[in-house]
Amino acid sequence: MAAVSFVIPTHNRPGYLRDSVRSIRSQQVEALEVIVVDDGSEVPARQLFKHDPLFSDVVWRRHDCARGPGCARRTGVDAASGRYVGFLDDDDVLEPRYLKTAIAALDANPTVGLFCCDATLVDPSGATIQGGRTFNSINAAIKRYPLVSGVRTLGEIFEFPTLGMGFLVRRAVFDRVAYPAGRRLEDYEFQLDVAASGFGVYYCHQPLARYRLHRGNASSHYGMAAMAEQVVVSIRRAAERYPVLREAPGRIRRRAADAETDLGIARLREGQVLRGFASLSRAVTGDPRRAMDLARIAWRQAVRRTRRARPLSNVASSSR
Secondary structure: OOOOOEEEEEEEOOOHHOOOOHHOOOOOOOEEEEEEEEEOOOOOHHOOOOHHHHOOOEEEEEOOOOOOHHHHHHHHHHHOOOOEEEOOOOOOOOOOOHHHHHHHHHHHOOOEEEEEEEEEOOOOOOEEOOOHEEEHHHHHHHOOOOOOEEEHHHHHHHHHHOOOOOEEEEHHHOOOOOOOOOOOOOOHHHHHHHHHOOOOOEEEEEEEEEEEOOOOOOHHHHHHHHHHHHHHHHHHHHHHHHHHHHOOOOOOOHHHHHOOOOOOOOHHHHHOOOHHHHHHHHHHHHHHHHHHHHHHHHHHHHHHHHHHHHOHHHHHHHHO
């Protein structure tokens, strides 16, 4: 039996997949199982790598049509034999020390069911961007959230979601919790579900992975409004699903207002002016303390749009 089974969903990204598998092979732990779930790629991934020694003992599963990464992960879990199951996207990579760190954290905390970590941001070629700043550190600074390593409660995960990178999950977790499928924020909802089921969720505030930003992934800036919309949906789902959250209604209102703020800004940036202001209005309704900050945001967006719309003759005359 493998110590760890890694599940990698893939769909039409063979150029990145090899890097992901190589990063698993570089882990400082033996008895690893790699399961690649081909989620309806136009050219079967197994066919592309059948002569590549890096893939010689990979366990392959394939969906005839694309069902989404959540369904692919479920298929991978069903095929896994390890006492731990790791999730890795086909465009991301793990640092060599990741697995030893994750297993040590789980062994030291028997009630913890899920380990996750921070990630360095890289561009499509794999080069570090943002000056080496990490995904969760950037968001924690923006939100002024005191994010540190340790076991996080359901309420803490609800208030501030961490990037779903470097998931390592005890096999026993799947006896209580099924991986969500069919939604964009499956990793966030999975953390909430695990915490609500009685297992701890351990977050390591170290960049033990590299998160690739490109047009094809959900967290890139190319589709932020769609992502923000899903955050709002996930928050509503959690508030309805977990009674313990409803014991602190102020927390739900603040979190919902925060999500509506992000959605409003994203919509304004994408030119959805009316929908953007509607989201900002809901944010103020939920948390009136945001009124001044949101007024400044709205003003800056209006100024930017006015400048872009000014005729070239006016711009020239104003510069004299």
